[in-house]
Amino acid sequence: MRQTVLGQSGIVTGVLGLGCMGMSWGYDELGRDDDTSVAVVHRALELGSTLIDTADQYGPFTNEELVGRALRGRRERAVLATKGGLVVEEGYRSRRDGRPEHLRAALDASLRRLGVDHVDLYQLHRIDPQVPVEESWGALAEMVEQGKIRALGLSEAGVDEIERAHAVHPVSTVQSELSLWSRDALEQGVVEHCARRGIAFVAFAPLGRGFLAGHIASSADLPQADGRHNIPRYRSEAIEANQALVERVRKAAESSGCTTAQAAIAWTLAQGSHVLAIPGTKTPRYLEENTAAEAVRLSPEALDLLADLPTAIGAR
Numbered sequence: 138m139r140q141t142v143l144g145q146s147g148i149v150t151g152v153l154g155l156g157c158m159g160m161s162w163g164y165d166e167l168g169r170d171d172d173t174s175v176a177v178v179h180r181a182l183e184l185g186s187t188l189i190d191t192a193d194q195y196g197p198f199t200n201e202e203l204v205g206r207a208l209r210g211r212r213e214r215a216v217l218a219t220k221g222g223l224v225v226e227e228g229y230r231s232r233r234d235g236r237p238e239h240l241r242a243a244l245d246a247s248l249r250r251l252g253v254d255h256v257d258l259y260q261l262h263r264i265d266p267q268v269p270v271e272e273s274w275g276a277l278a279e280m281v282e283q284g285k286i287r288a289l290g291l292s293e294a295g296v297d298e299i300e301r302a303h304a305v306h307p308v309s310t311v312q313s314e315l316s317l318w319s320r321d322a323l324e325q326g327v328v329e330h331c332a333r334r335g336i337a338f339v340a341f342a343p344l345g346r347g348f349l350a351g352h353i354a355s356s357a358d359l360p361q362a363d364g365r366h367n368i369p370r371y372r373s374e375a376i377e378a379n380q381a382l383v384e385r386v387r388k389a390a391e392s393s394g395c396t397t398a399q400a401a402i403a404w405t406l407a408q409g410s411h412v413l414a415i416p417g418t419k420t421p422r423y424l425e426e427n428t429a430a431e432a433v434r435l436s437p438e439a440l441d442l443l444a445d446l447p448t449a450i451g452a453r
Contacts, residue, residue: 138185138431141413143216143337144309146288148257150216152406153431154188155181155424156341156417161200163229164347166362171203174419178207182214184428190312190341190415192220192262193247194231205251218258219247220292222265222273229364235265237276244280260290260312261302270301278306290339296330308336312415315340315408317349317401318370318382318449323408332411343405343414344398344427345449346371351383351397368453375451382446389439395430398423402430404443 138151159165160174178189191204201219208215221243223231244259259277264270280286290310291302302308311331313322319342322328331338344350346365352358356366356373365371370379383397390400398416405414416427435443 138428141337141411143258143288143290145307145335146258146309148216148288148309150188150413151185151431152413153186153402153428154190154216154218154339154413154415155186156415157189157191157200157204158195159417160419161203162195162197163364165360168360169419171206173421174203175207177419177421177424178204179211180421180424181428182211184424186424186428187214188216188218188258188339188413188415190218190339191251192223192260193243193250194220194223194225194262197225198246198250201247201250205253209252212253216257217251217253218260218290219251219256220260220262221247222262229367233263233265233267235261235263235268235270235273237272240273240276241280244285248285255285255287257287258290258310259286259288260292260310262292264291264294264298270298271305274302274305281306294327296326299327299330299334299336303334308334310337310339312339312341314342314453315405315412315414316343316345317386317404317443317446318345318379319453328408328412332409336411338409338412340405340408340412340414341417343402343416345401348376348379349383349386349398349401351387354380368451370449370451370453372451375449378450382449385442385446389435389442392438392442393433393436395433396426398426399430399433400435400439400443402427403433403435406431407435
């Protein structure tokens, strides 16, 4: 797999990583199997998808324990990334907490659950509007100096926030949603700004939380116990309206000799040499399919088809 560096950190990883959230939280509550998920992490490392992404929010907490279990005896092969700064209140609702004292405690708890003495990448999961980003970032920078973190990243941050944090300590990564139906990071200039600043951009949900794989034609195609039922873009009328978008991706895939999911991932990676993607899965078959997208080069016809996609219906 093609390798890249996380900003100026010197940390090298494959351009496709593995998002682990759905193994423990958010999707298909009744279809989880920890042993299979562990096997997926092991296979991801074998395939070169070395960026393994988790967060204390996922579960909450249980996903870090699962990832820690999966990396026992394999820690040195992984670029281990976790996040802090979101606190689950009820169901899938979370509040932001960027207070330095919270982040210090959150990191120490994450290290215990993961069973490691440091993480390669620690990301501020969301910026807390009640806490100046300089205060949150300064506390995290102290933990870099203590050897608990190798590099720092932001999640869902704007250009001004990136600059404010960068003035305190180097921002190595910015993780935001980016896909053919969630292009805000492109339209708001975040992807371009990261390129200028030498910051790696990590795209989560490059498959639109599964929709862009082309297997969801109605809400009935979602598992009954699944957090996506709460997302406006996954309501019946939005799913129906967004089929036209998926059909365009399917045609682009046919012209490039790949699957619909692979075309969506390949488009995301094509947004810049500094762009990585972390499609999530707990299924071995989908892991293999997603990872193979790194080798896909979209045809000129495909790029034309995807250049002016309609805006997706429904909030993400």
